[in-house]
Amino acid sequence: MSSSAYLNMLNAMDDVVFDVEEALENQIGLQPLPFPGMDKTGSAVCVFFLRGTCTRGILCPLRHISGEKAVVCKHWLRGLCKKGDQCEFLHEYDMNKMPECYFFSKYNACSNKECPFRHIDPESKIKDCPWYDRGFCRHGPLCKNRHRRRVMCIAYMNGFCLEGPKCKHHHPRFELPQPDASTNLRKMLSGSIVCHHCNEVGHKLSQCPKLAAADPSLVTRIAFQGRRFDPVSLEQQRQRPLNEVTCYKCGEKGHYANKCFKGALAFLSESAQRTQEIRQREEEGQRQIALEANRRFGFRRAGEVLR
Structure with a gap:
């Protein structure tokens, strides 16, 4: 048989489909994953998921890719991504889609000669x-x-x-520029923010101009604390006068324990012992009152028989 006749015989077998090809195409014998969340980086893409007919869901051993992912997942590069197919970033090593280098973007310098991340010129952005x-x-x-x-x-x-x-010269455009997405988001968020001090819309309590004019130190303290501020409890947040403060080290009033002038052995002083005795008597009195109330109203603990 000549070579041309042999090639013609092979070309005539284009319509022949083997059983293994049909099994691979229809995913016959494909076993589901033992548990969800397993790494499927080396697996092929599920054809049925692209058609919307995959019935295995999160237990499918093939990858479910949805949408166009433009940036490689930085957690997947370290083997720490737990989202799997639900990750909005790309689980594939592609140098053209690597995330931007943090150090080069912030300090305009990167000391790692083999840095896998992209170094983008700030001027180009x-x-x-x-x-x-x-x-x-x-x-x-x-x-x-x-x-x-x-x-x-x-x-x-x-x-x-x-x-x-x-044309080598500039052709100006006279239509009004559209605001970017960040500007629209900032306007939307500023319209939903209500100041807890003046009840006006558009700024937070830490940026309230009326509060800054009243007490500038309060604004600094609120911004440093970084927690939600309630103007109703403003008097409660202020420090008590020193004549109402009792030092738990020496038992005397007029200063805090971190500024106690008696040193580390202040708890051995007579005033500290006297304060400790008073505290013990108060606790004993409260305990007696609680026992009397339990006895009067018939309350008892678990396993205790009421006499």
Whole structure:
């Protein structure tokens, strides 16, 4: 048999489908995962999931990929990602989709010569100001976007340019620029924030101008504490006067324990022992009152028989 005849015989077998090909295509004999959340990095993509007909769900041993994922998961690179197929980042080692290097983006320098993350030039991330390209930007030199000086095309300004998009001069755009998503989100959030001090919308308590004018030190203390502030309990948050403070080391009033002038052996003083005796008597009296109340109203502990 000649080679041409043999090739013709092979070409005539294009319609032949083997049983193993049909089993692989229909996922016959594919066993589900023993438990969900297992790493399926080396597995193939589930064809039935792309069609929306996969019945195995989270126990499917094949990968369920949804949407276009543009950035590699930094936790998956260290083997610590627990989301699996539900992760919104890419579980695949692709140098073109690696996340940005934190140190290079923050300090403009990275000491790791074999850094796997992308080093993006900060100048390339700055966008051109659409208002400046239109003709005027109210922010001036303080604008966060780039103000690039260009030469206007005289022919385009008069109405028509023969060069079109290939013109070496700038063709300005006169439509109003659309606000970015961060600006819209900031406006939406500022409209839902209510100050707990003046009850006005648009700012937090730590940024309230009325509170800053009344007591600037209070604003600093609130921002440092970093917790929710309640103006009703403002008097409770203030420190008590020293004449009402009792030192638990020496038992005397007028100072706190961290500023006790009697040192580490202050608990051996007579005033400390006297304070300890008074505290013990008060605790004993409260215990007697509780026992009397239990005896009067018939309360008893578990296993205790009422006599």
